[in-house]
Amino acid sequence: MRSERPPALFVALAAVGVAFFVLPLVGLVSRASWQTALGDLTSPEALTALRLSLVVSLAATALALLLGVPLAWIYARVPFRGRDVIRALTTLPMILPPVVGGVALLFAFGRRGLVGQALDAMFGIRIPFTTAGAILAATFVAMPFLVLTVESGLRSMDRRYEDAARTLGAGRWLVFRRVTLPLIAPSVFAGAVLCWARALGEFGATITFAGNLPGTTQTLPLAVYIALETRPEVAIMLSLVLLGVSLFILIAMRDRYLRGV
C-alpha cells in the first residue's frame, strides 16, 4: 500500500466519522460498574441468556453451514436462469429490517403460517415461542453472510486441483470432500464466524417471531433490552460482552472484510 499525505479536510471529516462510532462505545464503557462486573455477569438472568445465546447462535451456524455451503456451491458453479434474483432473495436479510424478517417468518412458520399451519395440524409442531424458533430467526438473518463468503471462496479458488483429482479417477463427492472443501476451508471458516457473530447479535426477528422468554427464547440482545429498565448494570455488562466478541471477530477477520465478499 502506497502511503499518502491526507488532505486536512479528509482528516477532519474522518475524525468526525471515527468519533461517531467510538463515542457510543466509550459511553457504554463509562457507565459500566466494574466493581460488580463479575457478579452481574454471573447473575442467573445473565447466565441463562449467555447459555441460550451460545446454543442458539451455534445451532444457527450449524444449520447455515448445512444449507449454506451447498447453496454457495450452486451459486458459484451452476449458471442458471434467475440465479441473480434467487441470490438476491436469499441474501435479502442482510439489509432487510430484522423485524420485517420476523413478521415474514411468522407468516411462513407461525401457527397460522403457510408451512406452520400444516406442521401444527400434522405433527403438532409449533415453532414460535420455542428455542427452535429463535434458531430459525437467527439462521434467517445470519446465513447470507456465510453463503456470500463461501461463494466468493469457491469463485476465487484454483479449479485445476479439482480437474487433476478428477483425471486421477476421483468421484465428484470425493473431489468435493478432499479437494474443494480443504481449499475453501478458510472461506468456510470465515463465513461461519461472521454468521455466528450476526446470529449472536440478532434481536428484531427473534423477538417478533420467537418471542421473549428467559431460558427459551430470551437471547443476549433481548436480555439486554429487558434488563436495561430494571438492572441497567447487568444490561451494560452483557452489552460489553457482545461488543467484545464482535470487535474481536472483526479484527480477526479484517482480511476477509477488506477484500470484500
Added chain:
Amino acid sequence: MRIIVAAGATALVVLAACSSPGAATAEITIFAGSSLTDVFDQLGTDFRKTDGSARLTFNFGSSSTLATQIINGAPADVFASADEENMAKVVAAGVSDGEPQLFASNQLQIAVGPGNPKKILGPADLARPDVVLVLAAPTVPAGKYALEALSKTGVSAKPQSQEVDVRAVLNKVSLGEADAGIVYVTDVKSAGGRVTGVAIPEEQQVLARYPIAVVKSSKNAELAHGFMDYVLSPAGQNVLAEFGFSKP
C-alpha cells in the same frame, strides 16, 4: 467531488433540522404507554384543532422503556405512564416539571382469538396445558398487573413469551400465535374484531392508574402543559371514555 460535498451539506442541514425543534412552529413530543396508542392519536388530532400551529409527535412504548429513556435525557415534553411506579421513577430522577396528575384508569381483560375458539372462560383457564399464553414482560406495567391478577386468582399460569409491551401481546393474540394474553380492556376494544375479550372477575381485577406529567427539559413547556391540561379537561376525558378508559 462536488456531488459528495453537496450530499454531505444536505445531510448536515437535514440532521440539524431534525434534531432541534423548529422555532417557527411549536412542537412537542409526547411519550406515552403503548396502551394509549389509539386514544392519544385521537387526543392529538383533537388538540391540534384547538391550536392549529401546534405539532405533536408521539413515541409509544412500554412505560418502563419510556421512563428509562426520559431519565437518560430523551427529548420528551410530556410523559403519560400506564402506572404510577414508572412515573415515580421519573419524578425521583428530578426530570418532571410539577406534580404528575392522574388522568385515566384501566382494567385488565383476557384477549383471545375471535369467537374464543379455545373456550377460555376466565383466568383459571390460562393455566390449561393446551392454552398458549402470552403476557407482557414483568418489567412492563401490563405484565406486572397481569402477574398481580394471576396471583389473586391463585393459578400458576406460565406464559410462553414475555412481550416488550402490551400491544405486542395483543398482536400475538390477533395473529393467532397465542391463544390468550392479558391486556387492558381498552386494548381489546381498540383491536375491533381481531380479538375477543374475556372478563376477569372483579375480585381478581387490578386497577391501572395513568399519570401524566410535563418533562422538565421541555423546550415548549407552555404547549406541553396545554396538552396535559387538555387531556385532563372534560373534552379530553370524553375522548378517553370513548376509548374505554375509566375516570382516574
